[in-house]
Amino acid sequence: MPSVNGTRSGKNEEDFVGKKLRMLPTEILQRGQDVEKVDLQRNRLKHVAGISQLSNLTELNLSRNEISDFPSEIKDLHQLVRLYLNQNNLKTIPEDVFPSLEKLQFLKLSTNRIAKLPEDINKCHNLSYLNLSNNCLTDLEPLVGLPNIKELYAERNQLAELPYSLFQTKSLTQFKVNGNPLKKPPEEVCAGGLKDIQNYFSMLDSNSPSVRSVKTMFLGTSMAGKSTLCRSLKQACPVSVAEDDRTVGIEISEVESDGVRFYFWDFAGQEEYYNTHHVFITAEAFVILAIDLSSYQTENPQSFDEKVGFWIKNIHLKIPGSVVLLVGTHVDQCTDENEVKEKKKEIEENVEKMLQTHKSHLDQKKMNLQNQDNPSLYSDQINQIERLTEYNLKVLDLVAIDCTKPQDIRLLHDHIKNTVLNKETFPNIEQTLPKCYHEVEADIQELLRNGDISEHGIVTQDILLYELKNRHDTLNHDKLKLILQYLHRIGVIMWYKEIPALKNSLFVKPSFLITLFKTIVRHDLDKELAAISPLMLKQENALQKYKERWIRDYKDRATLSNMAIRILMRTELLNLGITDQELLQEVVGSKKTEGHVLSLLKHFDVCLTSKPSCPLNPNANEFVPKKAWKPSSSIVDEPDACLFPSNLPDNTQVEKMWGLDSAEDINIHVYFLPEIPHGFFHRLVIRICSWYTSYWMGKDQCLICCGSKRILLREHIDEDPFIEIRCKDSDIKTSAEIQKAWEAIRLIMRRLDDLTMQWQGLCQIVHSPCRDPGCSDYFEWNDWKEWLDESGTNEFSVGLEEKHVCRNGHQRRTELLFPRTTDVADT
Secondary structure, three states: OOOOOOEEEEOOEEEOOOOOOOOOOHHHHHHHHHOOEEEOOOOOOOOOOOHHHOOOOOEEEOOOOOOOEOOHHHHHOOOOOEEEOOOOOOOEOOOOOHHHOOOOOEEEOOOOOOOOOOHHHHHOOOOOEEEOOOOOOOOOHHHOOOOOOOEEEOOOOOOOEOOHHHHOOOOOOEEEOOOOOOEEOEHHHHOOOHHHHHHHHHHOOOOOOEEEEEEEEEEOOOOOOHHHHHHHHHHOOOOOOOHHHOOOOEEEEEEEEOOEEEEEEEEOOOHHHHHHHOOOOOOOOEEEEEEEOOOOOOOOHHHHHHHHHHHHHHHHHHOOOOEEEEEEEOHHHOOOHHHHHHHHHHHHHHHHHHHHHHHHHHHHHHHHHHOOOOHHHHHHHHHHHHHHHHOOOEEEEEEEOOOOOHHHHHHHHHHHHHHHHOOOOOOOOEEEOOHHHHHHHHHHHHHHHHOOOOOOOEEEHHHHHHHHHHHOOOOOHHHHHHHHHHHHHOOOOEOOOOOHHHOOEEEOOHHHHHHHHHHHOOOOHHHHHHOOOHHHHHHOOOOOOHHHHHHHHHHHHOEEEHHHHHHHHHHHHHHOOOOOHHHHHHHHEOOOOEOHHHHHHHHOOOOEEEOOOOOOOOOOOOOOOOOOOOOOOOOOOOOOEEEOHHHOOOOHHHHHHHOOOOOOOEEEEEEEEOOOOOOHHHHHHHHHHOOOOOEEEOOOEEEEEEOOEEEEEEEEOOOOOEEEEEEOHHHOOOHHHHHHHHHHHHHHHHHHHHHHOOOOOOEEEEEEEOOOOOOOOEEEOOOHHHHHOOOOOOOOOOOOOOEEEOOOOOEEEHHHOOOOOHHHHHO
16 A cells, blocks of 8 residues: 555644555555544545554545445444545445444535445434435435434436425424425425425315416527517417517416316517516526517528527527427418428537537537546536536427417417426426415405505515415414415416515516516617606606616616606506506605615616716815714715626727736636636626625626726637636735735635526636746636635645646646635645
């Protein structure tokens, strides 16, 4: 066995992290019973023969290795309290291991390939923490009977049902099971956490029905025929839609057919509306992608990219486990049947090529990482890529129809119904729900019909709970709230309780909320601004000439006056017959308060408050440390406008404030696989700029001032798309300044990582490029996400070298390439 110099963290502790070990080092085994803690993570171990000699071991970390067979010798470690075996290649766990580990309290088995748990794992009586996420489990029944389990994680497995008995234990306080194809309870229930699941089972009985419902989203370019398809399917006959009647924003409807409930969501195809689509697009959806065959051009890559490729890419990124049905429209405007067949064939072939290319790129990237000198350093990235390859986007063959023919509408209707009833295509369409869930949903609709809830559907939490409690004596307020949260997750109602200003308001008619969104986020906003009536202007004490400035500011600076926003929303509400002044105040807002709609647009990263630009005030009150500071009366009370970054025309202002790049800048490239999602950059800078008072935004650049540090973000849509993060070299002359710069960058990358979680089919790779102007080499970051930990205690593993050298021989100071803790930098 090899002798490798490890680090002795304490008298009875051994640290052999990242030593490229393939077997246990002799110095560990020679110490035998003296060793109590051993850290062997980030090595290349495939087995740990001899580990049983460490009979007094209380903590063993074998994470990020290459172990495929569970080490049977572990059962002889009777003093073991904490065991880490996450991020290996484990497939099975033998019986007779855990009953002998009587003192084991902490067990981490996440990110392996475990398909089945040993039946005797519940004999591990002191186990309080168990992480089984990112495996291949289909059953958690063996866990029933763990008497002291407190935290249990089983996210991203293959679980369809959860055992009721598992939730009868009083010790369980934390349970997460997101990312599973669950039917009982449905995933929308489990998303609420442990309390929701426990209440679900308490309300479940033998009469609880199985329901079949599917959210059906109609996507495609503008004028592709989405609204015609949607309305024709709803009416079961051809329905023509005029150009002026095309979808603005999103339209919602509900259709029931042969025991299947379809929730139709018709998304507008103009690019201006894409920034709100992410709010309503959900996983496990059925996507109908409408393609105008009459305008589709064969052997024209741009035509395919615009009408098909763009949508397939974004579906793959946002909801990679969904089912997509291609529907060719406007067949009646094609020359003949041969033209339709030719276009159908080319579209299907190009889509198949896209899917295969996507898979091969992921496989190649995974292979490249696995072939590194020490692949354990990249285990997080490898596991992330493996997770992406497991998603199976199902794109069905194209169905070409003539929307003017009743028989074609019937054909499409039957095809859709047969598709969703096919258990191979939709294995989880049938879900089991307590009867009271359906009754509460029906009661809300009845309250709307009877006028007990106003036609607009906005109701306070207290009033709705009061009305529902009168109809359900057995349901307390907590259970009713859990049911309402479930209805929110499936899109039947909307309740954004995470927004303080909206936590007491429910939108039981989502279409009304979307109508309000459309007053601000629309392709013809300039026309709407120009059409504001003199009467509406007077109500806000606004002059006629203001409209010209509002239109000019929106076109040139992507800002929209708060006054204009209030007028547009008030006009829309009055057109809908809503005159309730209290409601108008809540929805529209005032000079001092933010209305519901604006709160939601900011919450969903569509816009942010535009900082008022005013000169420095020489008469401002002096700031004295440790004393309260009062702003002067000249401070503007109300922000002037909201900024919509997706509409910014250029980068002129950012480039002026930044100046030229320098080879000495801290420079980081965050690459996105397979690509940067549409609208990602603008949502990212909105999230980041909400933390800073000084910033400048452009079309694909953003400059932030963090204290004395200037940090630039740039979006690069290249063959390898990436977001660049730079810190100005003139701001980082000392090690202390460099350290502060990395702290600011950590915050930015944390926001980036959080936002990425909304795209299931996305992963990132981070590089620091070589500073030499003619060099294309780079320094690759390994498992960098640990550095983003909120506690800020995790170090970035780069070694102690003062400089790093690229493959072409160019040197660069380590502290300008990678983040380092203060202690490491001083070393």
